[in-house]
Amino acid sequence: MSELTPDAPLSEALLKKAGLKQNVYQHTLNTFLLFKDAIQSIVKEHRAKYPEKENHIPFEYKIKGDFEIELKFAGDILIFLMHTNIFEIPRDHLVMKSSYLKEDRERSYCGIINIYNFLADSFKYKRVNDVGYLIGRVFINKDMHYFIEGKREIGLLYNNFHTAVMDEKAAREIVASAIRYTINFDLLTPPFDTVKEITVHDIQSALDNISLKTAKRMGFKFQADEE
Secondary structure: OOOOOOOOOHHHHHHHHHHHHHHHHHHHHHHHHHHHHHHHHHHHHHHHHOOOOOOOOOEEEEEEEOOEEEEEEOOEEEEEEEOOOOEEOOOOOHHHHOHHHHHOHHHHEEEEEEEEEEEHHHHHOOOOOOOOEEEEEEEEOOOOEEEEEEOOOOOOOHHHOOOOEOOHHHHHHHHHHHHHHHHHOOOOOOOHHHHOOOOHHHHHHHHHHOOOOOOOOOOOOOHHHHO
């Protein structure tokens, strides 16, 4: 499919762009379903190896809707959230320099699946002020190729985009990498100066709602940021 030109007939432009985005959306949805299958398989295997009666550490998932999956293990929750819109990769993004995208600009239109990490207690105790982290986001294009922006354990080099095809194996590896990274991403004590003051409202509310903000890297620079 060639790139649209400014003088292309309006109806043709509409149909081509809409068709492209629908195609990318379907590939993104198929990828999300692969993540769902991978999560279900990993949980099933864990439970078979460590029966719940003998293991009191939770390892479970919930399907929260058509575009959201919640995976809970130990004290953490991973949320896999598919965005329903299609995005074009910015021109200044490193991946845009690849010959794979230069050959066909339509390959730069991608769906996105975000992976967030939250503390399980944040949901259990309804601590609405707690902070979660985006630890990775998966981009999928019309060729079912993908790349990942994320932490070192999860992300891939951008130059893999032309060869990395999403399938069952890739989806499982991404889910496993996200779990592995989260296990090693520990809750640290915030610096004293960031928590030395508290309002009367916060201390009163804490008894009912535990409204003091908690996050794994509260008051610390999140390493992302540099990697």
